[in-house]
Amino acid sequence: MSVRRVVLDAVPPAPATTVEGGVAERVTDEAEVWQALVLGLRDYVRKNGFRSVVLGLSGGIDSSVVAAIAVDALGPDRVVGVSMPSQHSSEHSRDDAADLAKRTGLDYRIEPIQxxxxxxLANMSLSGLAVENLQARVRGVILMALSNQEGHLVLTTGNKSELAVGYSTLYGDSVGGFNPLKDVPKTMVWTLARWRDAEAERRGTEPPIPENAISKAPSAELRPGQLDTDSLPDYSELDVILMGYIDGDKGRDDLIAEGHDPAVIDKVLRMVDISEYKRRQSAPGTKISIKAFGRDRRLPITNRWREPSDR
Incomplete structure (x- = not known):
């Protein structure tokens, strides 16, 4: 049997090239978190077959940041922002919502809820907290109706701090299919807002979030003069406690040893412990922390155990 010999020509060497190496500039923590939130929302919308999103625009910091994230992720033509004022909605909140819509170019609508x-109220005898929650639930119905009618994914806007202590209304402001801020503490929401506006100025574009939405005291505006601090410690203190208890697995004694008021510790830890049933019903969101609710930290929905105290 004969063997055919095949001779291959030598492959000529590739021309010499010079590659300039270097180390990329490190992005800031805020930029990294923002990019993660944008990517998380964009992927969720795309992979679940939605073409657009809708959210309530209250003029507050949380809805403003969610709107800015949504516009960065999808473009303004795929984001619907709905202002739903009541008799308790301040003029500046309405103006701030309209200002954000103008800055970002999203589809802006107004649906008064009163x-x-x-x-x-003409058909039910309600008062106090029941009336406050009714307003939140009417807003949830409006958003879900628009979702059904037009095919939007509803975005809820509660942050991690509120989720931790149950500061939300089930089937009201918690309504939604995705929550971009689910793992973002309130104090970080403010930090991200200022970073995003500063980044816009650096690029020579208009900052998306109105300064007044960042600087004003947070309020659900469900009753006259309402402020978040009526029900919660100041967020600068609350977030430190929550980070220690949730992310750091610290107990009551550890937190008191760090200098926190025992009465405040007892109040916050109790709020966290009894709010698991709300968190189980919350929308999914992008994970950015060591411990995200529903993924890394899950308690029984209900139990009689409470963090020990001296009371």
Whole structure:
């Protein structure tokens, strides 16, 4: 049997090239978190077949940041922001929502809720907290109706601090299919807002978030003069406690040893412990911390155990 010999020509060497190496500039923590939140929302929308999102625009910091994230992720033509004022909504909140819409170019709509709330109150005897929560739930119904009618994914805007202590209304402001801020503490929401505006100025574009939405005291505006601090410690203190308890697995004694008021510790830890049933019903969101609710930290929905105290 004959063997055919095949001779291959030598492959000529590749021309010499010079590659300039270097170390990329490190991005800031804020830039890294923002990019993660944008990517998380964009992927969730795309992979679940939605073309657009809708959210309530209250003029507050949380909804403003969610709107900015959504516009960065999807573009303004795929984001619907709905202002849903009640008789307790301040003029500046309405103006701030409209200002953000103008800055970002999203689809802005106004749906006053007071006639709908009055219709309920004309047929039911409600007062106090029940009326406050009714307003939040009417807003949730409006957003879900727009979702059904037009095919939007509803974004809820509660942050990690509120989720931790149960500071939300089930089937109200917690309504939604995705929550970009689910793992973002309140103090970080403010930090991200200022970073995003500063980044816009650095690039020579208009900052998306109005300064007043960042600087004003946070409020759900469900009753006259309401502020978040009526029900919660100041967020600068609350977030430190929550980070220690949730992310750091610290107990009551550890937190008191760090200098926190025992009465405040007892109040916050109790709020966290009894709010698991709300967190179980919350929308998914992008993970950015060591411990995200529903993924890394899950307690029984209900139990009689409480963090020990001296009371």
């Amino acid at each position: 006639p709908m709330v009055d219709a309920f």
